[in-house]
Amino acid sequence: MNDAINRIGFTPAEFAAMNGRHQCWGYRQIYAGAVKVIEYNGRLLIPKSEIERFASKCGIYTPRKRRRTAEATQGHVIPKEKRLQGASHTLEPS
Numbered sequence: 001m002n003d004a005i006n007r008i009g010f011t012p013a014e015f016a017a018m019n020g021r022h023q024c025w026g027y028r029q030i031y032a033g034a035v036k037v038i039e040y041n042g043r044l045l046i047p048k049s050e051i052e053r054f055a056s057k058c059g060i061y062t063p064r065k066r067r068r069t070a071e072a073t074q075g076h077v078i079p080k081e082k083r084l085q086g087a088s089h090t091l092e093p094s
Contacts, residue, residue, distance in 0.1 A: 009038060009045030018051070029054075 010018070012026030015035070019025070029035050030044065035054050037044045 007048065009040065009047050010051065012037075012044060012046065015046045015051060 012030060013023035014026075015029070016023045016026035026046075030037055030046070035046050035050050037046055037050075039045070
């Protein structure tokens with residue numbers, strides 16, 4: 001970690017690893033414009049200041065309570081008539 005303190009930039013894979021994600025996620029953040037990059041010797045680097053800005057936008061996760069419907073509490077059982085309703089084929093042998 002001491003090496004990370006003196007660096008000015010990190011690769012997309014390192015940025016993703018800092019966030020516990022796969023390296024593809026790091027590139028997706030770049031392409032989405034969530035983080036700005038610099039090019040150094042043909043490599044993309046995310047400046048340390050940009051990583052700090054990205055991290056400062058994060059908030060505390062507070063999930064909302066979901067309402068359970070009557071259908072959800074019954075194990076998602078759909079009557080056969082409703083399943084076949086609108087089907088263009090039949091399950092009965094001809």
